[in-house]
Amino acid sequence: MRNFISILILALFLPLLSLSAQDAFGDIFGESELDESGSASVSNIEITGKLSTDLVYFFDASAVENNEVLAMPEAELNFNIIERNMEGIISLNISPQKWISRPDTVYTDIINELYMRSFFSFGYLEAGLMKVEWGSADGVHVLDPLSFWDLSDGFSQDIINLKKAGEMVKMNFYIKDSGLLEIVYKPFFSSPIMAQNGRWSTGMENIPNLHIPDTTTLEYSQAALRLTGTVGRFDIGTQYYYGYLPDPGVTPVYISGDPLDPTNYNNYLTYGRGHLFGVEGGFALGFLTFWLEAGYWLTEDLEGNDLTVYNNRLVYLPGMDFTVPGIKLYLNFQLIGDYTFNTENLSPLDVDDTTGYGSPSHNNMLLIAAEIPFNKDKTKIRLSGMWSVEEEGYMILPELLWDINDNLNLSIYGQIIEGKVSNPGMMSSWKDNDNFAVKMAYSF
Numbered sequence: 001m002r003n004f005i006s007i008l009i010l011a012l013f014l015p016l017l018s019l020s021a022q023d024a025f026g027d028i029f030g031e032s033e034l035d036e037s038g039s040a041s042v043s044n045i046e047i048t049g050k051l052s053t054d055l056v057y058f059f060d061a062s063a064v065e066n067n068e069v070l071a072m073p074e075a076e077l078n079f080n081i082i083e084r085n086m087e088g089i090i091s092l093n094i095s096p097q098k099w100i101s102r103p104d105t106v107y108t109d110i111i112n113e114l115y116m117r118s119f120f121s122f123g124y125l126e127a128g129l130m131k132v133e134w135g136s137a138d139g140v141h142v143l144d145p146l147s148f149w150d151l152s153d154g155f156s157q158d159i160i161n162l163k164k165a166g167e168m169v170k171m172n173f174y175i176k177d178s179g180l181l182e183i184v185y186k187p188f189f190s191s192p193i194m195a196q197n198g199r200w201s202t203g204m205e206n207i208p209n210l211h212i213p214d215t216t217t218l219e220y221s222q223a224a225l226r227l228t229g230t231v232g233r234f235d236i237g238t239q240y241y242y243g244y245l246p247d248p249g250v251t252p253v254y255i256s257g258d259p260l261d262p263t264n265y266n267n268y269l270t271y272g273r274g275h276l277f278g279v280e281g282g283f284a285l286g287f288l289t290f291w292l293e294a295g296y297w298l299t300e301d302l303e304g305n306d307l308t309v310y311n312n313r314l315v316y317l318p319g320m321d322f323t324v325p326g327i328k329l330y331l332n333f334q335l336i337g338d339y340t341f342n343t344e345n346l347s348p349l350d351v352d353d354t355t356g357y358g359s360p361s362h363n364n365m366l367l368i369a370a371e372i373p374f375n376k377d378k379t380k381i382r383l384s385g386m387w388s389v390e391e392e393g394y395m396i397l398p399e400l401l402w403d404i405n406d407n408l409n410l411s412i413y414g415q416i417i418e419g420k421v422s423n424p425g426m427m428s429s430w431k432d433n434d435n436f437a438v439k440m441a442y443s444f
Contacts, residue, residue, distance in 0.1 A: 046080040052441035058199070059434040072097040076112070087117040089128075098153065113165045123173040123181075129165045132184070134226055134239060135317075136280040136291040140336055140367065142315040143278040143293045145241045146184060146224060152195040154415070154433065157384060157397055166190060179229035189220035189271065191246045202429040207250065208263045213270065220244065220271075234283045241276040245297060249351040251308045272309045274299045287325060293317040304342025307350045314339040330371045337364035364389040378403045393419030393427025411439045 054072040074095045081088035091112035098109055115128025135141030139159045147163045156162055168186040175181055195201045222243030229236060248269045257264040278295035294316045301309035319334035343361045346353045369384035382399040399413035414436040419427030 043084075044082045046082075047078070048080075048444065049075065049077040050441055050443045051075050052439060054437050054439045056435050056437040059436070070097060085119045087119075088115075089117065090114050111165070123171065126170040126172070127168075129167055130170070131160065131163045131165045132168070132170065133160075133163070135293050136235060136237065136282045137293050137317050137319055137334060137336075138291070138321065138332060140317070140334065141293060142317045142336060142338070143239060143276070143280055143295050145222075145243060145246075145276055146186060148190050148192050148246065150193040152193050152200060154200045154430065155395065157382075157399070157413075164190065164193065175227070175229060179227065182224075182226045182228075184222075184224045186222040186224070186243070187218055187220075189215040189222060189244050191215075191244075191248060191271065199433050200430065202426055203424065207267050209255075209266045210250075211266060211268045213268075215271065228280075234281055236281040237279070239276075239278045239280070241278075243274070243276075244271040245274045245299065245310055247310060247351075249308050249310065252349075270308065272299055272301075274310075288320060288322045290320045291318070304352075307347055309351070310340070311343065311352050312341045314341075328373055330369075332367075332369040334367040335364060336367065337362065362390060375402075388419075388425065388427055391419060391423045391425045391427055393417075393423065393425060393431070395427065395430075407443050409441055409443075411441070413437055413439070 052074050054070075054074075056070045056072065058068050058070075072095070074093065074097075077092045077094075079088070079090040081090075091114070092110055093112045094110065111129060113129055113131055115126055115130045118125045130147075132146040133141070133144060134146065135143040146168065147166055149162045150164045151162070166186060167188055168184055170182060170184045173181040173183075222241065224239065224241040224243070226237060226239035248271050251268045251270055252265040253268065255264050255266060275298040276295050277298070278293065280291070280293045282289065282291035284290075294314070297310075297313040297315065299310050299312055300306070301311050304311040315338045317334060317336045319332070321330065321332040323330045340352055340361050340363075343352055366387045366389065367384070368386075369382070371380055371382045373380045380399075380401045382401065383397070384399075385394060385396040387394045394417075396416040397413065399411055401409060401411045403409045414434075416434050417427060417430045419425060419429070419431045421428055
C-alpha cells in the first residue's frame, strides 16, 4: 500500500510541482515564461488550511480509565495546483492524537486526499486518492459505495471528515446542459473502519482466532457508474455498482478439540460480492425540499440459504428539510434503513441473523437535525440526533457555534449516547462514552 501511494504521488504530481516551481522563479524575476508556441504559461498554487484544538471530557471512563480528558490538536493543509487544463489536489491532515492511538496508520492518515484532475471539452478525468460522495440525501446516504467511513474515533457531525479516501480512477462525461455520467474503477476494497480497542470499540476484536483478508489486491476490484441530471424541477439519478457489501461475514472453520469451545475455531472475515442498483432524486416545493434514495443489493446468496453470505437487501432513505419563515429555524428529517429478504427461520449462525434486533428483516435509523442562528448569524445553536429503532438506542449531539471573526470560531459540543445491553450494537457499545468538548479553530 505504501509503495503504491508513493508511486502515485510521484506519477501524479512531480510534473505539476516541477512546472509550478519554474513559474515561481519567473514571478521573482518579473517575467512570464513562454512555451514553444509563444503563449504565456499560466499556473497557480492556492494554499488553505485549518488549525484546531479540541478538549474533550468523557463522563464515563469505564473503557479507558486514564483518558477521561483528551486534548486533540489537529492541522489541515490543502494545496490546489492549477496548470492550464490540469489541476492537482493535495490535502494533508496532521493529528497527533490519532497517531498515538493508531501508530500503524500514521502514513495513510496524513494523506487526506491526493489526486489529479484533467479537463476536456466533453468532461474531465480524475485519478488518485479521492473522497467521492454519491446520492441525493443530506450528509448520509444508502447509495454511496465508493468512500467508506472511519468510525475508530466515534461519530462526528462532519461527515466529509469521517470519510476515508480511496484509490480510484473516475471519468466524468457532460450530458447536454445539466447531465453528468460518472464511470469509476476502484482497484482495492475497504469497508468502514471500526476501533479495534478502547472506548469506541464495537467488540469485533473479541472474536477468537480472527483472520482478516488483505483487500488491497486486484481481486477486490470494483466498478461503478452514475447518471444524474435535471428534468424540470426534479433532480434525478441512477447508478450501478459492482463490488462488495460493506458488512463482513464470519466463516468459522473447526480446528480440533471440543467443538463447543469457540477458541477451537479459525474465524475468517469475508466480504461478499454484490451488485447495487440504485435510483435517487430530489425536488423543492415552496420552502420544502424532499429527496429519496433507494437501492437493491443483489448478492451471491440468491436463495437465501448460505449461512456465510448476506441475503438480497433493499436499502432506502427518504428525507426532507425546510427553514421556518421569519425565524430562520432549519429542520432536517431523514430515515435510513434496509429490508433483508428470506429471513424466516434463520439459523443463529447465519450472518443475516445479526442484521436486526428481534426482527432481522428490518433495520431503521431516524435522523433529526435543527439549527437556529442569531447574533446576525454569527452564532448558531444546533441540535441533532439519531434513533436506532430496532436497536432501541440513540445519540444526541448538541452544539453551540460562534464565529468570532471570518477566520476564528469557537464551538461547544457534546454527545449523549444510550443503548440496551440486551441489543448489542453500536449504541450499546458506545453508551459509556457521553462527552462534552470545546473546540477552537482557525482557518486560513
